[in-house]
Amino acid sequence: MNKIIEQTFSVPFRYQVCFTESVFGEGNPFLAQLLKAEKKPKAFFVIDSGVADAHPALVNAIKAYAKTYEDSFILCAEPLILPGGEISKNDETSFKKVVDATHIHGIDRHSYIIAIGGGAVLDMVGFAAAISHRGVRHIRIPTTVLSQNDSGMGVKNGINAYGKKNYLGTFAPPFAVINDSEFLKTLEDRDWRSGMSEAIKVALIKDEDFFCWMEKHVEQLSAREMEPMKTLIIRCAQMHLDHIAGKDPFESGSSRPLDFGHWAAHKMEHLSGYRIRHGEAVAIGIGLDTTYSYLKGMITHKELIRVVTLIKSLGFALYVPELNGEALLKGLGEFREHLGGELTITLLEKIGRGVEVHEMDNNLILKAIDQLKAFHQETLVEN
Structure with a gap:
């Protein structure tokens, strides 16, 4: 006997693209308000090394921000700094470090992985978040013109493999995208x-x-x-x-x-x-x-x-x-x-x-x- 049982369903997505300045300024509660929930979530930050070099105070600013808004979220570990650019998608080492962090720091589906950087890093971190626990909530903070107006906007994540761009990847909308114009001022x-x-x-x-x-x-x-x-x-x-x-x-x-x-x-x-x-x-x-x-x-x-x-x-x-x-x-x-x-x-x-x-x-x-x-x-x- 041949039999097919079929059901059609749809899943709504809420996709927020936000614009601000000095997102980690202690007087700017925007990110904290976005993260705040009944159960205080963990937040894990991944930073493009190029951004970290251009903004040497960024890591301390994130720590100070987390301290100021400790009622809204938990900074569960030191921010992870990884190489920026296409190397982050070509070398699986970076991708594995993000996945390993979800295990080491107990980052679950009620937590947030927040990526700060150019489009390549956002693609890689988004892919790691999408396949960990079948989907950890992900926030993108694009720091280049390209990522703020294009690559950071989409629903695609991925890494390069077999000499081909974005060969491995997922379609997974981020929880939110935050465009901070302050990051653009230090671009080459x-x-x-x-x-x-x-x-x-x-x-x-x-x-x-x-x-x-x-x-x-x-x-x-x-x-x-x-x-x-x-x-x-x-x-x-x-x-x-x-x-x-x-x-x-x-x-x-x-x-x-x-x-x-x-x-x-x-x-x-x-x-x-x-x-x-x-x-x-x-x-x-x-x-x-x-x-x-x-x-x-x-x-x-x-x-x-x-x-x-x-x-x-x-x-x-x-x-x-x-x-x-x-x-x-x-x-x-x-x-x-x-x-x-x-x-x-x-x-x-x-x-x-x-x-x-x-x-x-x-x-x-x-x-x-x-x-x-x-x-x-x-x-x-x-x-």
Whole structure:
């Protein structure tokens, strides 16, 4: 006898993205209020080493904050400082230290693991939290432009394996994301700039007005003016939350519009040994897919020049030696595999509107690479 018993159910998620300044200032009760519960929870902090170096008083500030608000939560151990950047996802040592800490310090599903750092550390800690006790509550405190406006916003966690980015991972929304603008002030110029590529991305595929706003404020953003950057981050965060609330937040299908420009970016990062920052690679990937869209007859030359001009004006390169045709085409195959066999790439049909395609012309990709190299070397003029 064949028999199937079936039930359909849904699970609601409450996802808070919060904005504050000096989150560990003793006069700022925001985090303590967020953690406070009937049973006082444990909190365990994991800190990106780059953040710890840039903010040498951070560990003591966390300890002082925990003392001030000891009625709200228990600091269950010394904060754990781990290497930042892609090494935190490439080397399983960091990941294992977080999982080990859940065992050593009795961190359970009513506790919090709070990660402070860039997107790579947030990805790694989020994965460790998601698989410990089948899910320890996780709070992200992103400290870079890239993580505050993009990677820290999503529901994805992971580490790299088998030479592939995010091969091991989970879909697990954090309990909350806290964006503290004070962390941005100590960023290197390269990291300040890097995160803006993701803003270009969401503007190109979702919001023409936002793209125009970026064109208008390009000088202030490049000059590190904080108010325009806060506006950019909040606007990106809102669009990411709107996307997460859509029909496929856990990417059960092959549609991944927020990966516009990413299929090439991931391969370039790997080929460079992660010398190229993620945001830098994404900027080039956006340039490549925009140029491909133009060569395919989907957008006008004027639109193409507006896009590559904005990318260059923000200080990004449009070409690197890793933009190698043969290796890149292999990366396209790997991206297809990552999606489950059917290729889905987002291209542009106009600024502010992305469209999905299921095949790419290899010869046209190679022509787009050549055109992007020329753009990199020349002054751009609209026709």
